[in-house]
Structures are given as structure tokens and as C-alpha cells.
Amino acid sequence: MKTLAELAALRDKARNQVAMREGKAKTKIVVGMGTQGIDAGARDVLLAFAKELDKDNLFETAVVTQNAALAIDGKLPVVEVYEDGKKTATYVNMTADKAVKVVNDHIKGGKVVADYTL
Amino acid sequence: MIRTHVLVCGGTGCTSSGSVAIREALVKEIAAKGIADEVKVVGTGCFGLCALGPIMIVYPDGTFYSMVKIEDVPEIVEEHLLKGRVVERLEYYDAKTEALIKEGKQVGLKDTNFYSKQKRVVLRNCGLINPEVIEEYIARDGYKALGKVLTEMTPETVVDTMLKSGLRGRGGAGFPTGRKWMFAAQQPAGKKYVCCNADEGDPGAFMDRSVLEGDPHAVLEAMAIAGYAIGSDQGYIYVRAEYPIAIHRLEIAIKQAREYGFLGKNIFGTDFNFDIQLRLGAGAFVCGEETALMTSIEGKRGEPRPRPPFPAVKGLFGRPTILNNVETLANVAQIILNGPEWFTAMGTEKSPGTKVFALGGKIVNTGLVEVPMGTTLREVVEEIGGGIPNGKKFKAAQTGGPSGGCLPASLIDTPIDFDSLIAAGSMMGSGGLIVMDETTCMVDIARFFLDFTVDESCGKCTPCRIGTRRLLEILDKIIAGEGTLEDIDKLEELCTFIKSASLCALGQTAPNPVLSTLRFFRDEYIAHVVDKKCPAGVCKNLMRYHINPDLCKGCSACSRVCPVGAISGEIKSPFTIDTTKCIKCGACMEKCRFNAIEKI
Numbered sequence: 001m002k003t004l005a006e007l008a009a010l011r012d013k014a015r016n017q018v019a020m021r022e023g024k025a026k027t028k029i030v031v032g033m034g035t036q037g038i039d040a041g042a043r044d045v046l047l048a049f050a051k052e053l054d055k056d057n058l059f060e061t062a063v064v065t066q067n068a069a070l071a072i073d074g075k076l077p078v079v080e081v082y083e084d085g086k087k088t089a090t091y092v093n094m095t096a097d098k099a100v101k102v103v104n105d106h107i108k109g110g111k112v113v114a115d116y117t118l
Numbered sequence: 119m120i121r122t123h124v125l126v127c128g129g130t131g132c133t134s135s136g137s138v139a140i141r142e143a144l145v146k147e148i149a150a151k152g153i154a155d156e157v158k159v160v161g162t163g164c165f166g167l168c169a170l171g172p173i174m175i176v177y178p179d180g181t182f183y184s185m186v187k188i189e190d191v192p193e194i195v196e197e198h199l200l201k202g203r204v205v206e207r208l209e210y211y212d213a214k215t216e217a218l219i220k221e222g223k224q225v226g227l228k229d230t231n232f233y234s235k236q237k238r239v240v241l242r243n244c245g246l247i248n249p250e251v252i253e254e255y256i257a258r259d260g261y262k263a264l265g266k267v268l269t270e271m272t273p274e275t276v277v278d279t280m281l282k283s284g285l286r287g288r289g290g291a292g293f294p295t296g297r298k299w300m301f302a303a304q305q306p307a308g309k310k311y312v313c314c315n316a317d318e319g320d321p322g323a324f325m326d327r328s329v330l331e332g333d334p335h336a337v338l339e340a341m342a343i344a345g346y347a348i349g350s351d352q353g354y355i356y357v358r359a360e361y362p363i364a365i366h367r368l369e370i371a372i373k374q375a376r377e378y379g380f381l382g383k384n385i386f387g388t389d390f391n392f393d394i395q396l397r398l399g400a401g402a403f404v405c406g407e408e409t410a411l412m413t414s415i416e417g418k419r420g421e422p423r424p425r426p427p428f429p430a431v432k433g434l435f436g437r438p439t440i441l442n443n444v445e446t447l448a449n450v451a452q453i454i455l456n457g458p459e460w461f462t463a464m465g466t467e468k469s470p471g472t473k474v475f476a477l478g479g480k481i482v483n484t485g486l487v488e489v490p491m492g493t494t495l496r497e498v499v500e501e502i503g504g505g506i507p508n509g510k511k512f513k514a515a516q517t518g519g520p521s522g523g524c525l526p527a528s529l530i531d532t533p534i535d536f537d538s539l540i541a542a543g544s545m546m547g548s549g550g551l552i553v554m555d556e557t558t559c560m561v562d563i564a565r566f567f568l569d570f571t572v573d574e575s576c577g578k579c580t581p582c583r584i585g586t587r588r589l590l591e592i593l594d595k596i597i598a599g600e601g602t603l604e605d606i607d608k609l610e611e612l613c614t615f616i617k618s619a620s621l622c623a624l625g626q627t628a629p630n631p632v633l634s635t636l637r638f639f640r641d642e643y644i645a646h647v648v649d650k651k652c653p654a655g656v657c658k659n660l661m662r663y664h665i666n667p668d669l670c671k672g673c674s675a676c677s678r679v680c681p682v683g684a685i686s687g688e689i690k691s692p693f694t695i696d697t698t699k700c701i702k703c704g705a706c707m708e709k710c711r712f713n714a715i716e717k718i
Contacts, residue, residue, distance in 0.1 A: 001261075001378050001379040001380060001385075001386065002379075002386060003265075003269070003387060004262070004265045004266065004269055004386070007261060007262060007265050010256055011257055011260075011262070013253075014256050015257050017251070017253060017254050017257055018246065018254050018257045018258060020123055020178050021177045022246075023177075023178070023226075023228070025178070033200075033201045034201070038201070047119070047156065050119045050120070050121035051119045054119045063121075063177075064178075065122070065178050065179055065202065066201060066202025067202045068201045068202050068203040
């Protein structure tokens with residue numbers, strides 16, 4: 001460790017170890033994980049979101065969590081995206097591939113993927 | 119691809135209630151469910167609510183579980199970590215969060231009364247990072263202040279920043295930290311030392327332990343900054359051997375800091391060298407006194423010596439030395455990073471910043487709280503502390519441990535800062551705050567603290583060694599019901615002598631608990647010596663148990679539980695207690711279903 005720049009680089013690399021605990025991420029992705037949701041493939045969707053966020057180092061921007069109560073009959077798995085000051089987006093019939101697109105267009109691009117919403 | 123962090127407290131409190139086994143069970147169960155690469159289990163330092171341990175927090179939602187048992191682990195993993203169903207029966211809530219839950223809101227740690235009123239500067243990383251992983255400290259801007267100081271500031275500007283911040287020593291006396299550093303910096307160049315006082319000895323105080331256990335790097339970083347400011351290349355942390363977890367984490371932290379080059383030679387590519395060693399104390403209270411502490415580091419018996427010369431001129435091994443308390447040091451890096459103005463904006467004009475208190479005694483939320491200086495005692499006790507349990511009334515709060523005094527109910531709106539407490543006849547001390555209710559006898563409390571100082575007096579000077587013992591004897595006499603009004607006068611007179619003639623702060627402050635209880639609760643002393651009564655019903659010689667014949671149903675439950683056969687009577691008619699046999703254990707009173715037994 002010789003310079004402040006070196007320290008700053010190390011800090012940025014280590015950020016994803018603690019960022020989640022600071023509650024700074026403004027966007028929260030909630031995957032409906034009731035028993036039926038899991039049956040319909042909600043775990044794959046959850047993991048796809050986690051993987052995508054991790055890949056693009058979005059840990060300061062968004063977190064992904066689950067809620068067993070979130071379900072809409074016949075349209076599982078359901079995902080809701082909460083953002084401070086914005087209308088909640090409800091995605092239905094989600095898949096892992098659709099999750100990747102939601103991260104790219106919605107989380108990173110700021111545009112709700114209207115095709116997937118309710 | 120971690121999506122959830124499960125934080126399990128690894129502080130001393132939670133460890134003693136089994137948190138290590140819970141953490142291990144959690145790791146095992148998570149692996150068994152096949153979610154080990156999604157969920158990370160993190161051991162942290164203290165969260166503060168020690169009475170509710172073991173504590174577990176699940177992020178990103180911040181769900182707060184308290185009193186978790188090992189049997190709860192499978193349910194937490196299956197329901198919460200896998201499916202996202204919060205295990206409601208384990209959730210901690212108070213009146214405030216209960217209302218929020220009813221509105222259907224998701225609540226976390228920060229929403230509770232206990233946390234929402236706190237301002238965490240010293241404890242900012244405690245319960246948030248894994249203290250055994252230096253990268254987590256770095257992710258929270260760790261060692262940035264040290265880098266900034268070494269590459270962008272001169273030693274003079276560092277001292278100047280500390281002076282401007284107005285930071286005062288958190289160990290008890292409240293001496294301005296910047297001035298201490300300035301005096302040492304002004305000494306001619308040569309070997310100088312930076313010492314950290316981690317010899318926390320007040321009964322009921324554990325804020326330093328929690329910082330060392332939860333954020334050890336904050337102390338190391340501050341010591342290196344202090345070393346640069348005064349021109350020292352060697353630091354010592356004097357920590358008591360009774361803090362094994364703190365010592366273990368410090369050892370890990372020092373090793374990691376050396377590996378990264380935050381300690382050692384040519385730190386941040388400059389010609390500044392600094393290293394830190396641990397010195398373990400055997401737990402003598404007097405070694406918290408600065409001159410005794412340094413004598414002990416030198417390998418001699420821990421006894422104080424007269425000042426001047428002050429340690430800044432002639433300290434450890436006869437060289438200029440600064441000695442700062444753990445909590446004081448934990449503020450330093452934050453002051454450097456955020457500027458002295460940020461620090462003076464918190465707290466009061468003469469006592470800027472925050473203070474950590476160890477809340478204990480008759481209070482709902484036992485644990486560690488950090489509030490801005492100037493917060494009133496009422497806010498700490500009633501709002502953060504959750505008030506007195508069992509509907510009892512607040513009687514007094516003891517601050518400053520055996521060196522401090524009590525604040526009675528009439529002073530509950532006193533802002534807590536160095537000067538207000540001294541004006542009220544108490545002192546900040548290291549921050550122990552023991553709450554007492556109407557069932558506490560103030561003479562008994564004074565006796566408790568004096569018993570401690572008599573034990574801990576090092577014996578070097580006569581006023582402390584003999585004076586405190588005489589004080590204790592008089593108190594014993596009063597508690598036994600054999601005291602006189604003259605004894606109260608004698609107590610007061612002796613207190614003044616001990617205060618003015620003792621060598622170090624231990625003796626000089628030892629009479630404080632007696633003086634302050636005399637000041638605010640003199641009527642209780644008088645009740646003990648004149649009426650031969652203990653108003654709180656604590657002193658056994660001054661009370662007796664009595665069965666109220668109007669309430670007694672003659673069920674014989676009391677006589678069956680009495681260990682000495684002092685209670686007799688005929689079934690279905692009132693029983694009586696033979697006071698010559700009664701040992702006043704109170705078992706009968708607990709057993710009676712008709713409230714027929716009373717203390718008089």
C-alpha cells in the first residue's frame with residue numbers, strides 16, 4: 001500500500017462486501033417465492049437477478065430479495081421492482097432470461113420493460 | 119453472487135449466550151439447502167442490544183431477530199433465507215415498530231426506538247462489518263484518514279485539526295485530546311510513545327470492549343495518526359486479559375494491517391514508521407489511571423506516581439507519551455475525514471461529538487447506546503432505554519461508575535455532557551449508566567461502589583488505602599442499623615480528606631458515590647440512623663417480614679417454602695413469622711398468592 005489511489009481502488013473492490021448492509025441501494029427487486037412461485041421457477045429468476053446485479057457491480061444501486069406473499073394466480077413467478085419516488089413495476093410470468101433484460105433495460109436503463117408487466 | 123448477508127453478533131454478550139454455535143449451525147444448514155453461494159454468514163461485533171442476544175440481522179431487508187436459539191436455525195434458513203418468509207415470532211419489535219408492522223410496513227433495526235434516536239460515530243462499524251476482515255473496514259473508508267494525513271497533512275495541521283474538533287477524552291476526565299497531542303508534539307524529537315488505554319474497569323461499562331471487538335482497525339488507524347502527529351514510531355495497547363475476544367481480534371487486526379503496510383516501515387510510501395504492540399493487564403482497576411498504566415507496561419507493579427511531570431513530558435520509559443482511551447481514538451479517523459466542523463456540529467459547545475453509554479440496571483433495553491452529547495438523561499432512559507421494567511418508578515441513575523455519582527429523578531432532564539454532570543455532582547466517567555428504581559437503597563449503592571474501590575485501591579497512598587476502608591466501615595455500621603447522626607458527619611468529613619489528599623484519581627474520586635448520595639438522598643441516610651428503617655426495604659437488618667392477618671388465608675404455602683421453619687400457624691387461620699428465626703430471604707413473599715406478606 002503506497003498511495004491513496006491504490007487504497008481507493010482496494011476500497012472500490014471491497015465495497016460489494018458491505019454495501020448491502022448500508023441500505024443505500026434505491027431500487028429493490030422483490031421476487032415472489034411462495035411454494036407455488038418456487039414451483040413455477042422463482043428460484044431461477046431470483047438467482048438470475050442476483051447473478052446479473054453481481055456481474056455488473058450494481059450492488060450500490062439495487063438489491064434483490066424475496067417475499068413469500070407476492071403472487072398472482074396463473075401468472076407466476078411474479079417480480080416487483082420498487083424505486084424511491086416511482087411507481088412500482090409488477091412483472092409477471094418471469095423467467096431467468098427475462099430477468100436479464102429487466103436488469104439491463106429497467107435497472108440500468110431506467111425503462112420499465114412494458115412487455116413483461118401486468 | 120451473494121444476495122443475502124446474515125449477520126450474527128460475535129460480541130462478548132452474544133457469544134456467552136451461544137452465538138458461535140448458532141453461526142456454525144447456520145453455515146451448515148445453508149450448505150445443506152444448497153444456497154451456500156447465495157447467502158453469506160458474517161460474524162460481527164456488538165449491535166448494542168445485549169440483553170436480547172444472540173442477535174441476528176438479515177440483509178438486504180435488515181430483519182432483526184433477537185434471542186435466537188440453535189433450534190430456530192432450520193426454520194430461519196427454510197422459511198426466510200429460501201422463501202423470504204420472515205420468522206415473525208423471532209422478530210424484535212417495540213411499541214414504535216409494532217405500529218409500523220400493523221400498517222403492513224417492513225421494519226428493520228433502524229426503525230426501533232432503541233436505534234432511531236442514536237447517532238453512531240464511534241460505533242459506526244460495530245455490528246456492520248466483520249472485524250476480522252480488514253477489507254470490510256477498508257470498504258467503509260478505513261485507513262483513508264491515515265493515507266490523507268501522511269500524504270497531504272503536516273503533523274502540525276493534524277494536531278490543529280484535533281484542537282479545532284474540541285474532542286475530549288472519553289475515558290472519564292474529558293481532557294482535550296488535541297492539547298494532549300500538542301504537548302507531546304512540542305517535546306524535542308526522540309523516542310516518543312502512543313498508548314491506548316483499553317483497561318476498562320468500571321463495573322458495568324463495556325463500550326471500549328465493544329469497539330475493540332467490533333471495529334479494532336479504527337483504533338489502530340487512530341494510533342498511527344497520533345504517532346505521526348507527535349513524532350512517535352511505537353504504540354502500545356494496554357488491554358485487560360479478561361477481554362479475550364477483543365485481544366484475539368486486535369491480534370488479527372494488527373497482523374492484517376502489517377500485511378497491507380498500514381503498520382510497519384515507510385507507510386504510504388513516506389518515511390513514517392509505526393508499529394503497535396499489545397500489553398495485557400491483569401485487570402487491576404488502578405491500571406486505568408495513566409501513570410499506573412504506563413508503570414505496568416514497563417513491567418513493574420501497576421502503581422500511580424505523582425504528576426507533574428505529566429506523561430506528555432515524561433511518560434512511558436521516561437519518554438514523552440500520549441495516552442488516549444479506546445473510544446476517544448475511535449473518533450479520530452472520522453474527524454480527519456469529515457473535518458472538525460462536522461464534529462463540532464454534533465453535541466454541545468463545550469462537549470462536541472457523541473458519547474457511548476453502557477446502559478444497565480433497572481432498565482428494559484440493557485446494552486450499548488451512542489447519543490450526541492447534550493442528550494438528556496430522560497431521553498436515554500425513557501426513549502432509548504425503554505424505561506423501567508415492571509411499572510416501577512425511576513429513582514436515580516449512576517454515571518461514572520465508582521468514581522461518579524448519581525443523578526436523582528429531579529435532575530432527569532439534565533443534558534448529559536462533561537460539564538453538566540460535574541455541576542450536578544457526578545461525572546461522565548467512561549460512560550457506565552446504571553439505572554435505579556424505587557427498590558434500590560442509596561446507602562447500599564454507595565456501599566457497593568466503595569466495596570469495589572476498597573478492593574481495588576493499590577495501597578500506595580494512605581488516604582485511599584485506609585481512608586476508603588474507614589468509609590466502608592461507617593457505611594456497614596449504618597446499614598446494620600447501628601449508625602448515628604455523627605456517623606453521617608464523619609462520613610462527609612472523611613470524604614473531603616480522601617478527595618484532597620489521595621495520590622491519583624482512584625482515591626480522589628472514590629468518595630464521590632457517598633458524597634452524591636448524601637447530597638441527593640440524605641433523608642435515606644437519616645432514616646437508616648434515626649428511624650432505623652431502610653425506606654427501599656433492602657438493608658436486611660432494618661426490615662422484617664410480616665404477615666397481614668387480614669389478607670392471610672392460612673394456606674400454609676409460606677411455611678412450606680420457609681427454609682428455616684420460621685413460619686407457623688393453623689390451616690385456614692392467619693400464619694405468623696417468628697422474627698428471631700427469620701433469615702429474611704423473601705421466599706415466603708414470592709410464594710404468597712394473596713399479597714399477605716409485607717416488608718416493614
